[in-house]
Amino acid sequence: MTDTFDEDVLNGLVGKVIGDVAGAMSMFMAYLGDQAGVFSALDGAGRVTVDELAAKIGLNPKYLHEWLGSICAAGYAQHHAEDETFSITPEQALVFTREGQPACMQGFFQLIVSQFAGHEQATETFKSGKGRPWGDHPQCLFCGTDRFFRPGYQANLVDNWIPALAGVEAKLQTGAKVADIGCGHGSSTVLMAQAYPNSTIHGIDMHAPSIEEAKTKAAAAGVTNVEFQVGKAQDFAGGGFDFACMFDALHDMGDPVGAARHIRETLAPGGTFMLVEPMAGDSMAENMHPLGQIFYAASCTICTPNSLSQEVGLGLGAQAGEKRLAEVCREAGFTKIRRAAETPTNMVLEVTS
Ligand SMILES: C[S@@+](CC[C@H](N)C(=O)[O-])C[C@H]1O[C@@H](n2cnc3c(N)ncnc32)[C@H](O)[C@@H]1O
Structure with missing residues (x-):
């Protein structure tokens, strides 16, 4: 049996699903960052390199590099390409690390x-x-x-x-x-x-x-x-x-x-x-x-x-x-x-x- 389908509708649906998969992965990454203390280390730290951040919390910089890539692509932290540093905005701090704030989503994750x-x-x-x-x-x-x-x-x-x-x-x-x-x-x-x-x-x-x-x-x-x-x-x-x-x-x-x-x-x-x-x-x-x-x-x-x-x-x-x-x-x-x-x-x- 050959189904007829609308290519635009199909592409729209596939695009939406990719966005949902990205969201699911970002939520999982955000949870890892919460459990390992990465967001709290970023909170108030200004712009830091992967190595500085890794040393601060005792994490493997290889893992942290990949984590930051995903988290920054998600818009959950900032990547500063000009000097390869990372930071979080006040809004990102509220959502990802300020325990007890109504905007903090970590319990949800x-x-x-x-x-x-x-x-x-x-x-x-x-x-x-x-x-x-x-x-x-x-x-x-x-x-x-x-x-x-x-x-x-x-x-x-x-x-x-x-x-x-x-x-x-x-x-x-x-x-x-x-x-x-x-x-x-x-x-x-x-x-x-x-x-x-x-x-x-x-x-x-x-x-x-x-x-x-x-x-x-x-x-x-x-x-x-x-x-x-x-x-x-x-x-x-x-x-x-x-x-x-x-x-x-x-x-x-x-x-x-x-x-x-x-x-x-x-x-x-x-x-x-x-x-x-x-x-x-x-x-x-x-x-x-x-x-x-x-x-x-x-x-x-x-x-x-x-x-x-x-x-x-x-x-x-x-x-x-x-x-x-x-x-x-x-x-x-x-x-x-x-x-x-x-x-x-x-x-x-x-x-x-
Ligand atoms: C979604 S949790 C909400 C817990 C808490 N009220 C809160 O808001 O964080 C639902 C709670 O209802 C409890 N529960 C479910 N059925 C119950 C029952 N028949 N009698 C007493 N507690 C029950 C569960 O053990 C669980 O702690």
Whole structure:
């Protein structure tokens, strides 16, 4: 059979794919540069030669030469051909090396590298249709997730999201009992503990190594008004919470309705549930953009397999959208769901009875 095709369309598609492959390699190179400390060595160093940079960080100049070639071709660092030196601009420093800045993308890279590192399991899961628990992924997924999300929480949680909820900030300032469910490495838990010293923040996650890491982070931050628990969202211990929150985790759960129901049952009268989920439209057609491309991919290999590995296995997906999330909350017995805040990557729902 001979297919007829449009040569211009084909060339356009091939060109796009080459750009995507270049992007994938650049992301990988940027990750290497992060892990080996090259970007931080370039930050503030001015123009340096390969040998100067190699000596500064103790790397093989042969490898560094090739790395710089790729990174500069990508536009992630500057190559000065007139004297064969290299540097980074203030903007490149923000994106590639300033840990904790909202523009820093290294957590993003680490998260994606974890998916390539686990490609055999990802392929097996995709082919078999079986579940794959969160804990089955390479360690760099957990660190990358925390690194990726933390700056957004730092920028928004205390200053924008909590104040956007009716009456919650005052309760937290006075002293409230808070549950942070699916807390992962506990960055959100620690942020709230620091901002509201009269409140006690309970970080809950079913992944025991993440809870260990969260305890370490809380101790390093010197906060004592935290308690951590290895537990499932649908049956964790405790109750009487004035405020419950969940950050980028509901869609990962096998039984999001059961989780939301348990949260409702453990809230004190008048309590609020703040649900933070990835930004998405209500239909696939609304999510045909780079963010949708990224979120659907993460959902394909991380979120949906995790959900399918648990009881019920609803597989909500990371692009469920507000309408579907509100249905889940209503099924769980909540009656009022309102979008209280949003960022380009997250929607923040205020969920009450
Ligand atoms: C994408 S991570 C988000 C972690 C953290 N909230 C953050 O924003 O960095 C999802 C988290 O949900 C947890 N999780 C998934 N299903 C769970 C369940 N049924 N009960 C409790 N935790 C769950 C995972 O272990 C993981 O730590």
